[in-house]
Structure formats: structure tokens, C-alpha cells
Amino acid sequence: MEAKKISPQLLSPCISCGYCLSACPTYQITKDERSSPRGRISLMKEFNSGSIEVTNELFVEQSSFCLGCRACEPVCPAGVQYGALLEEWREITWTGKNLPLRIRGLRIAVTMTPIIRLLGRLRRVKRNTQKNAGQGSDFLMLGCVERVLYPQLSRVIAKRFPSIVINDDQGCCGALHSHNGAPNKGHEMALSLGQDLPGRIVTTAGGCAAHLSTEIGREKVIEFSEFVLEKILAGELTIESPIYIDGKIARIGLQDSCHLRNGMAVFQEPRQILAKLGTFIDMKSSKDCCGAAGTYAIMRPDDSTAVLSKKLVEIEAADLDFLVTLNPGCQRQLEHAPDLRKSKVRVLHLVELLELSLSTQTLEGSRQIR
Amino acid sequence: MRYIGRDIPRRVWKWWFNNHTVIDTLKRIVGAQYVLSSSDDVAVYKHDATPLFSGTPDAVVLPRTTAEIQEIVKYAAAAGIPVVARGSGSSLSAGTVPIHGGIVLSLTRMDQIKEINPAEMLAVVEPGVTTAELVTAALKLGLLYPPDPGSKIISTMGGNVATSAGGLRGLKYGVTRNYVLGLEVVLGTGEVIRTGGRLWKDVAGYDLTRLLTGSEGTLGIITEITVALVPNPAQSLNGIAYFASLKEASHAVNQIIAAGLLPATLEFLDQKCIIAVDEYANLNLDRTAGALLLFGDDGDLDVVNKHMELMERACLETGGFGIEIATEITRSEQLLEARRCSLPALSRLAPTLLLEDVGVPRPYLAEMVAKINLVAEKYQVICATFGHAGDGNLHPTIAFDEADPDAKKRALAAFDEIFSLAISFGGSISGEHGVGAAKLPWLKDQIGAEQVALLKRIKFAFDPHGILNPGKLGS
Known part of the structure; x- marks a missing residue:
């Protein structure tokens, strides 16, 4: 069998200008060309030319050291699709014996739809099946992680947006497969989810949103912040006043979802919403990866912590009341950051903060918490 | 050998x-x-x-x-x-x-900013600090580090000094060499010397600081850099005007200078660059125009406004159209960014980009761009040109596919002829990128055999064993 190569047409646009270096979290830690997007592309080119083997230690190591945050994409004037390259790369390196056990386990776990569904039911994920739901309806995607860790998100959405259909027999979107060495399976799973949810798919996970929009079309996918903004603009949702804490308007920071920002260019929307919910503090590091990076926090906890710790100083200095996330992976990562657990900042998903605002509104307009 | x-x-x-x-x-x-x-x-x-x-x-x-x-x-x-x-x-x-x-x-x-001193208006940095990091840090104290190379988000200060990097503010503010006050350098012998220091005025000894600036790593390894800073101007405005071709845009540049102005920014792009940049940055540029002139100035608000008005008039008089003055800082930044990313954005044309960095005296700018087009026609190559119109530094870029041997041959022939053109106008083979290995064969054509021999003797004094960056300047 001919050994698989990385698509030359994806590699050729890179002219090695190096503009990506400043955006890459791993390069910023090591300052070593090997762990920069340009260096990794050089490695892929070396692999294609046959001068390094598929089992080469550096080649395998760099494919997993990369966070896959895609921060290099928006800064690339040449338009190199690094995310697509990484998917192919991991497909090549993470095969056979080289496939990490934990990835193997996770991949199998998310394909077991009945079990995910059962876990969701145990965690009291809200359902809202509607008989005549079809192409014109909005469907909530219940993410695998979210169903187990953050079932409250679906309950809030069902309460606040009763028109959204929530089927709990849906499977995984396949992002985990695509980002972890099995893009074909990931593609299949996305297509099948697209058939299960025939209308517009509302997602609360930036990673899933970006994967689905690549696989089944951007117009089929609407991320939660886009959805909320759409409702606000249409006059169907009103945020009457900001959230107050101890008599002062809440200070809110944001953790962008990397794939949402870098893959789908959605980053203004959550900012516009947060500016209505309180005083929005746009930190310079809001856009930087938090180190969760899908399975990365599980696979490489030390590197993941190193990436996160670069951000913590600014978060602490910003004196925030809330730090808002747009992806359950980031939420888990930030919730578990020891430094943040000690400080007063509360890590919430945008859905939760919105609910906090709406529920206080209904009582007496602008209400105080605590 | x-x-x-x-x-x-x-x-x-x-x-x-x-x-x-x-x-x-x-x-x-x-x-x-x-x-x-x-x-x-x-x-x-x-x-x-x-x-x-x-x-x-x-x-x-x-x-x-x-x-x-x-x-x-x-x-x-x-x-x-x-x-x-x-x-x-x-x-x-x-x-x-x-x-x-x-x-x-x-x-x-080696990426530490050791000191930014507002009282002395200078900064001391290690060579691995990026230009953008220094600019940001200085700005926090109300100071500006003027050199503005296109790749400043990644280019390091060490590299900037080694090439005397130029950039977008060359006309009004000069280039890196105008701001380097002192250096710490490891010579090819392993000796460590400190040249210059913290003073604008310092004539003790030969000006080794200036010699090392632009020495491209062939005389010593730069390990610490002291640069001068200036007060950050109160206001900075940028605008664009379209022209039928780079030639008309060059006339506008001459008109602006003739009006007695010395603007901070005078950059132009031809149509191929406009399209490539707009593809990347979505700036709503007029893709049908033959050329774009980016002009701007900084200083006190009323002065800047007056200068912008004069530049606008000069553009109109020379056939400019579609003039837009960026009133918001974000738009202004976007326009400058568009210019900075021109080169990588051009990779949308073909996989390999052969980039020139020639400079000609400004009066010959229009003639030079016209002749570059003739060369491109003669060798049937795709050539996109952008550059620092204000200081006569041009970046004609030949896009081709390395895998096609005939295309490569034609591209290299055109590359060669553009060097000869620049020299024939009394210009330079490299304005700001450096000679490196890529332009070394043409160096003699510009500076002559005696000077090339002198460079070798200078190199020998700094690096008697010839170990520093061999195959480049002085080799």
C-alpha cells in the first residue's frame, strides 16, 4: 500500500513568511521553530519528500504538541488552512500502535450513541421533541461533553427558547474524531448528525460548531452567541439592564473559543452580547487558547497548564466577576484552574450568564446578586 | 570554492x-x-x-x-x-x-526588554524581542519606536539591526540605522565589545555601531541593542487614493513632495496586489483600479489635517480617484495592515514568490515602474509590484511555480534584469531586506570590485577566521 501523504495543495500556499509565529501558543512557550506552525509545515514537507519517516519521533511529537487552536489561520495572509493540514497529519501519525490509548477510548466512547443518550437522561438533559420539526426549525445540538458535565445548558435553552427542538437521540458531531486522527469518520458522523437534525443546528460548543460548519455547510450551523444576537436584533429577546454585583455593574471577561474565532470568524457576537450584560473587559489574551483544546488537556496536562498559565495574570489583573466561555471544554479547563478557583471570578458559559441576567430581570428589573 | x-x-x-x-x-x-x-x-x-x-x-x-x-x-x-x-x-x-x-x-x-527610559527616550532590548513587542511597550509610555518593517509582528530587533530594516515610515523617520545608539556584540574572535551607548552625540572612535547595523551577521553576533525613541505623535491619519496605474501614482508622489510635504506614509500597490490583499483582508478595495496609493501623516491634529488635505489635492490633480480618508483608527490600521501583508498575500498567485527590494531615486520612480512592466512582458512572467513610494524602495514580486523549470528560468532572468535597471538609475539592489546570499552575485555591479574587496578586509578585521555567516557579505 502506498503510504499516505499530506495533500500538497494544502502545503504549497505556505511561503514561510513566519507571520504565524507570534500567534502560536506553543511557539510562544518554546521560541523554537520546531513548535511553530511554519516549522510544523516544514516537517510535513520533509515527510512528503520522504526524508522523514512516519514513525519519526519529532514528527509524531509535534503533531500532538500542537494545540490545534488554529490561531495561525486568521493571521496567515497566504490563507494556509492549517486546521485541515493538522487533521491529515494526525490521521497519518496517530494510527496503529501510535494511536494514544486515551484517544482510542474517547473515540469509541463518543460513537456509542445509546450510552451518551443514557448519560444525558441520567443528568436530566432537557428534551423538547416536536412532531412537525423539519428544515425550517432550529435544533439544539447536545454536545457529548456538555450532556454529561453541563446538562443545565440544555435546560436553560429549553426554558428560554421553547421553539428550539431538542432531540436526545442525536449522536456525536464527530469533531473529536476529526481532530484526533480520524477525519473520515468525523466527516461521516457530521453528515449523519446533519440528517438527524434537518434544520438549523444551534450549538453551545464552538469546537463542534466549526467542525459541523466545515462538514455540512456554514448556513446549517448557528452558534449560540450568533443565535442570541439574532434574537435580540429581531426583538424577540431583550436584555433590559446589566447584571449588578454588590451595587456595581458586573465586570465580564471572555474566553474566545478558538475554533469559533479562528475557524468561523465569530468573535464580535459574544462581545456585543456581553457588553449588554455588564461591563465587558476585552482582555488582550481573550483570543488566546486556554489550553483545553479538545482532548489536549487530557492528553498533555502539563503543556495544557503551561498554555493556560500565560493567561492567568491578565485574568487576575482584570478584576473580573465573570469569565464567560463559549465551549464546554474551555469551561472545564478554566473552572479547574487552581488560581482562578481561589479568586472571586466565576466561570460561566454564555448560556448560564444570560440566564442569570434574564432571571433577575423578571423579578425587579436590575437586581443585585449576593 | x-x-x-x-x-x-x-x-x-x-x-x-x-x-x-x-x-x-x-x-x-x-x-x-x-x-x-x-x-x-x-x-x-x-x-x-x-x-x-x-x-x-x-x-x-x-x-x-x-x-x-x-x-x-x-x-x-x-x-x-x-x-x-x-x-x-x-x-x-x-x-x-x-x-x-x-x-x-x-x-x-533572548527576548527581554531590559529597559525603556522615558527620561532618556531610549530602550535597551535583547535581540530576540520582536519589533512589535518593543513598539507596544514603548507606546505604553507615550513613546514611539519609528522603524516600521512590514513583518514587525515577528521580525526581531536583532534581525532589524542586522539588516537596518526599513519599512513604512522610511521617508519621514528614516530606518533602523537612524535609531540605533549602541550595541553589544560578540565578534568572530569571541571578544565582546560595546559600541556607542546612550548618547545621540558620540564620536569617540570609528562609528562601529553604524557599521554593524546592516552587517547581516557577518561581523558579529548582536546580543544587546540600545535604540532611541521619539514622542508618540498626537494624531495619525491615513487615506487611500486609486490611480489608473503605478505610473500615475508615482506622479502623485512627486507632486506631494513638490508641495513641500514629508509624509509619514506613502505606499503603493498595483492591481494584482490590491486583489490579493483584498482577498485576505476584505477591505472593500476597488479591485478594478490599476494602483492604490496609501498616504498618511502624523503630528498635531491641525497640522495633520492640513497635510492630508494637501495630499488629497495632489492626488486629484494627478488623476487620483475614489479617495478615502480613514476617520476611524481601526480602518486606518487596517489599511496599513493591508500594505504590510502584501507579500504573503501574493502567494495566492503562485506557490513561489521571487521578491525584489530595489531602490531608485524618487524622480525615476515612474520610469522604473514602467520599465519593470516591460521586463515582465518580455519574459512573460507574472509580476506584482508594491513598495514604499515615498523613499523609492520598490518590491516587484515575480510569482511562478518552482516545479516548472522554464518558468523558473524566465523568472530568474527577469529578476536579473530588474537589478540592472535599478543600478542604471543610480539605485540600489537592496533597500531594506539585505544582500544575504540571494543578492550577493549582484553586489559588485552596484558598489564595484574595489569596494567588495574592502568589505572583505573589513570582515577580516572583525572575523579573522571567516566563521560568521559565510557566503554572505564580505565573503
Whole structure:
């Protein structure tokens, strides 16, 4: 069998200008060309030319050291699709014996739809099946992680947006497969989810949103912040006043979802919403990866912590009341950051903060918490 | 065989390298994790941002201190091993490609801003600090570091000094060499010298600071840099005007200068660049226009407004249309950013970009761009031109596919002819990117054989063993 190569047409646009270096979290830690997007592309080119083997230690190591945050994409004037390259790369390196056990386990776990569904039911994920739901309806995607860790998100959405259909027999979107060495399976799973949810798919996970929009079309996918903004603009949702804490308007920071920002260019929307919910503090590091990076926090906890710790100083200095996330992976990562657990900042998903605002509104307009 | 290792020939140091404990010595100096030597580890350090040039290092070292560098250079000098300094590897003249192998010194870990002093209006930085990092830090104290190379988000200060990097503010503010006050440098002998210092006025001795600025790593390894800063101007405005071609835009430039203005920004792009940039940045540019002139100035608000008005008038008088003055800072930044990313954005045209960096005296600008088009026609190559119109520094860029040997031959022929053109106008083969390995064959055509010989004698004084960046200037 001919050994698989990385698509030359994806590699050729890179002219090695190096503009990506400043955006890459791993390069910023090591300052070593090997762990920069340009260096990794050089490695892929070396692999294609046959001068390094598929089992080469550096080649395998760099494919997993990369966070896959895609921060290099928006800064690339040449338009190199690094995310697509990484998917192919991991497909090549993470095969056979080289496939990490934990990835193997996770991949199998998310394909077991009945079990995910059962876990969701145990965690009291809200359902809202509607008989005549079809192409014109909005469907909530219940993410695998979210169903187990953050079932409250679906309950809030069902309460606040009763028109959204929530089927709990849906499977995984396949992002985990695509980002972890099995893009074909990931593609299949996305297509099948697209058939299960025939209308517009509302997602609360930036990673899933970006994967689905690549696989089944951007117009089929609407991320939660886009959805909320759409409702606000249409006059169907009103945020009457900001959230107050101890008599002062809440200070809110944001953790962008990397794939949402870098893959789908959605980053203004959550900012516009947060500016209505309180005083929005746009930190310079809001856009930087938090180190969760899908399975990365599980696979490489030390590197993941190193990436996160670069951000913590600014978060602490910003004196925030809330730090808002747009992806359950980031939420888990930030919730578990020891430094943040000690400080007063509360890590919430945008859905939760919105609910906090709406529920206080209904009582007496602008209400105080605590 | 080229001049390399005047004392110790290549085959000898190569033998030494392979049969002695060079790697162990390097590891002892900087720590094992900062020495790369296996063929895959060093593979990513074969290239910089220049196409068609590569060289495999025998080792890559990432030192942290001047003392470590000194020890490495001393050792390399004794063994005759080439030492090539490298920052972010964004060189556009193959200046950091180790064409003869040896040790690549990656200075990216030396990334501390040691001091920014508002009272003395200067900054002291290590070579691995990026230009953008310095600019941001200085701005917090109300100061401006004026040199503005297009790749400033990654280019390092060490690289900027080594090439005397120019950029978008050249006309009004000058280039890197105008701001370097002092340097700490490890010479090819392993001696550490400090040139200049913290003073604008300092004539004690030959001006080695100026000589080392633009020396492209061939005279010494720069380990600390002191640069002058200026007060950040209160206001900065930018605008664009479209023209039928670069020729008309060049006339506008001459008109603006004739009006007695010295604007901070005068940049132009031809149609191919406009399209490529707009593809990337979605700036709603007029893709049907033949050329775009980006003009801007900084200073006090009323002065800037007056200058913008005069420039607008000059553009209108020379056939400019679709004039837009960016009233918001974000738009203004976007327009400048569009200009900065022109080169990489052009890679949308073809996989390989052969970039020129020629300069001509400003009065010949219009004639030069017209002749560049003739050359492109003659050799049937795709040539997109952008550049710093204000200071006569042009970047004609030939886009082709390396895999097609005929296309490559034509591209190289056109490349060669553009150099001759620039020289015939009394211009330069390189305005700001440096000579490196890529333009060395043309150096003699511009500066003459006597001067090339003098460069070699100067190099010998700094680097008697010929170990510093061999195959480049002075070799």
C-alpha cells in the first residue's frame, strides 16, 4: 500500500513568511521553530519528500504538541488552512500502535450513541421533541461533553427558547474524531448528525460548531452567541439592564473559543452580547487558547497548564466577576484552574450568564446578586 | 570554492565536527535541551522566508546569554565552524540560511526588554524581542519606536539591526540605522565589545555601531541593542487614493513632495496586489483600479489635517480617484495592515514568490515602474509590484511555480534584469531586506570590485577566521 501523504495543495500556499509565529501558543512557550506552525509545515514537507519517516519521533511529537487552536489561520495572509493540514497529519501519525490509548477510548466512547443518550437522561438533559420539526426549525445540538458535565445548558435553552427542538437521540458531531486522527469518520458522523437534525443546528460548543460548519455547510450551523444576537436584533429577546454585583455593574471577561474565532470568524457576537450584560473587559489574551483544546488537556496536562498559565495574570489583573466561555471544554479547563478557583471570578458559559441576567430581570428589573 | 574558514577549510571542520564532541561541548555550554542536532530537528532551520535557498545546519543552538554566545563563538572560531545568527527567520534575502552548514544560533530566547527610559527616550532590548513587542511597550509610555518593517509582528530587533530594516515610515523617520545608539556584540574572535551607548552625540572612535547595523551577521553576533525613541505623535491619519496605474501614482508622489510635504506614509500597490490583499483582508478595495496609493501623516491634529488635505489635492490633480480618508483608527490600521501583508498575500498567485527590494531615486520612480512592466512582458512572467513610494524602495514580486523549470528560468532572468535597471538609475539592489546570499552575485555591479574587496578586509578585521555567516557579505 502506498503510504499516505499530506495533500500538497494544502502545503504549497505556505511561503514561510513566519507571520504565524507570534500567534502560536506553543511557539510562544518554546521560541523554537520546531513548535511553530511554519516549522510544523516544514516537517510535513520533509515527510512528503520522504526524508522523514512516519514513525519519526519529532514528527509524531509535534503533531500532538500542537494545540490545534488554529490561531495561525486568521493571521496567515497566504490563507494556509492549517486546521485541515493538522487533521491529515494526525490521521497519518496517530494510527496503529501510535494511536494514544486515551484517544482510542474517547473515540469509541463518543460513537456509542445509546450510552451518551443514557448519560444525558441520567443528568436530566432537557428534551423538547416536536412532531412537525423539519428544515425550517432550529435544533439544539447536545454536545457529548456538555450532556454529561453541563446538562443545565440544555435546560436553560429549553426554558428560554421553547421553539428550539431538542432531540436526545442525536449522536456525536464527530469533531473529536476529526481532530484526533480520524477525519473520515468525523466527516461521516457530521453528515449523519446533519440528517438527524434537518434544520438549523444551534450549538453551545464552538469546537463542534466549526467542525459541523466545515462538514455540512456554514448556513446549517448557528452558534449560540450568533443565535442570541439574532434574537435580540429581531426583538424577540431583550436584555433590559446589566447584571449588578454588590451595587456595581458586573465586570465580564471572555474566553474566545478558538475554533469559533479562528475557524468561523465569530468573535464580535459574544462581545456585543456581553457588553449588554455588564461591563465587558476585552482582555488582550481573550483570543488566546486556554489550553483545553479538545482532548489536549487530557492528553498533555502539563503543556495544557503551561498554555493556560500565560493567561492567568491578565485574568487576575482584570478584576473580573465573570469569565464567560463559549465551549464546554474551555469551561472545564478554566473552572479547574487552581488560581482562578481561589479568586472571586466565576466561570460561566454564555448560556448560564444570560440566564442569570434574564432571571433577575423578571423579578425587579436590575437586581443585585449576593 | 568560496572563501570560508580562511584558516580551516570546510572538509577539515566537517571532519572535526563529525569526530569530536562538538555537540557535547555545545550542550555543556547552553544545556542539552537547547541544542538540536539530529537531521529532523535541524530540518526546520534549513530555510528562512526566502524561496530557493536552503542549507542544513549541523547543529542549532538556542542560547540565553551573551556569555553562552561568547563561549560558543570562541569554540567555533578555534574549530573553524560557521556560526549563523537567526531571529524569527523572516529574512527575505536568505540572510539567515546556513548555506555552508555549521551552527545556527537562534536568538529567539533572548527576548527581554531590559529597559525603556522615558527620561532618556531610549530602550535597551535583547535581540530576540520582536519589533512589535518593543513598539507596544514603548507606546505604553507615550513613546514611539519609528522603524516600521512590514513583518514587525515577528521580525526581531536583532534581525532589524542586522539588516537596518526599513519599512513604512522610511521617508519621514528614516530606518533602523537612524535609531540605533549602541550595541553589544560578540565578534568572530569571541571578544565582546560595546559600541556607542546612550548618547545621540558620540564620536569617540570609528562609528562601529553604524557599521554593524546592516552587517547581516557577518561581523558579529548582536546580543544587546540600545535604540532611541521619539514622542508618540498626537494624531495619525491615513487615506487611500486609486490611480489608473503605478505610473500615475508615482506622479502623485512627486507632486506631494513638490508641495513641500514629508509624509509619514506613502505606499503603493498595483492591481494584482490590491486583489490579493483584498482577498485576505476584505477591505472593500476597488479591485478594478490599476494602483492604490496609501498616504498618511502624523503630528498635531491641525497640522495633520492640513497635510492630508494637501495630499488629497495632489492626488486629484494627478488623476487620483475614489479617495478615502480613514476617520476611524481601526480602518486606518487596517489599511496599513493591508500594505504590510502584501507579500504573503501574493502567494495566492503562485506557490513561489521571487521578491525584489530595489531602490531608485524618487524622480525615476515612474520610469522604473514602467520599465519593470516591460521586463515582465518580455519574459512573460507574472509580476506584482508594491513598495514604499515615498523613499523609492520598490518590491516587484515575480510569482511562478518552482516545479516548472522554464518558468523558473524566465523568472530568474527577469529578476536579473530588474537589478540592472535599478543600478542604471543610480539605485540600489537592496533597500531594506539585505544582500544575504540571494543578492550577493549582484553586489559588485552596484558598489564595484574595489569596494567588495574592502568589505572583505573589513570582515577580516572583525572575523579573522571567516566563521560568521559565510557566503554572505564580505565573503
